[in-house]
Amino acid sequence: MSQQEIEVILSRHLAEHLAMPIFIVDPQGNMLYYNEPAEEILGMRYQDTGSMPASEWSTAFQPSEQDGTPIRPEELPLMLAMMKRHPAHRRFWIRGLDDAQRQIELTAFPLIGQADRFVGAMAIFWEIPE
Numbered sequence: 404m405s406q407q408e409i410e411v412i413l414s415r416h417l418a419e420h421l422a423m424p425i426f427i428v429d430p431q432g433n434m435l436y437y438n439e440p441a442e443e444i445l446g447m448r449y450q451d452t453g454s455m456p457a458s459e460w461s462t463a464f465q466p467s468e469q470d471g472t473p474i475r476p477e478e479l480p481l482m483l484a485m486m487k488r489h490p491a492h493r494r495f496w497i498r499g500l501d502d503a504q505r506q507i508e509l510t511a512f513p514l515i516g517q518a519d520r521f522v523g524a525m526a527i528f529w530e531i532p533e
Contacts, residue, residue: 425525468496
């Protein structure tokens with residue numbers, strides 16, 4: 404396991420202590436962590452998935468519009484925050500790894516460290532009740 408930037412370590416520590424679902428990626432988009440509240444929505448414990456490359460997590464949850472139209476990975480808020488380095492927000496549907504379909508609303512933002520270093524991105528999301 405490679406050494407992580409202090410800002411990422413602190414972001415993970417924050418996520419571990421919040422009751423809001425949070426997902427963290429590194430500058431290349433590799434999933435580094437998601438917290439326990441996120442596990443309920445994503446349908447699997449982080450311990451069971453471990454880290455995932457962007458190519459895997461961006462499609463594993465089958466993001467789609469309400470009508471079922473798939474959302475391309477590069478259109479997901481977390482990918483936009485990572486690639487363009489600005490916040491992004493969207494409401495969409497996912498299929499959890501437990502095969503449950505859920506509507507979520509997600510806000511993502513880049514993690515910019517001291518000296519303007521880009522160290523990754525974070526998403527905070529919640530399930531929208533039907």
